[in-house]
Amino acid sequence: MNKAIGPIRRASIYGSVSYLGLVLINNSNLELPSMWIAYLPMFLAVYALTQWIDRRFG
Numbered sequence: 484m485n486k487a488i489g490p491i492r493r494a495s496i497y498g499s500v501s502y503l504g505l506v507l508i509n510n511s512n513l514e515l516p517s518m519w520i521a522y523l524p525m526f527l528a529v530y531a532l533t534q535w536i537d538r539r540f541g
Contacts, residue, residue: 489541497533504529 504525513521 489537492540493533493537496536497529500533500536501526501529 505522508518508521508525511521515521
């Protein structure tokens with residue numbers, strides 16, 4: 484069971500942080516030609532933040 488806790492923790496951290504990022508971007512009323520201009524940096528930041536949080540709690 485201990486082997487499953489790490490991936491579950493990372494997935495839950497990534498899911499919650501990325502959902503929060505999507506909510507913030509989608510409610511920001513950005514008028515961009517392509518929303519990927521906002522999504523790509525957000526997902527990179529979410530990945531980095533997820534790795535940092537996982538190392539702190541792991």
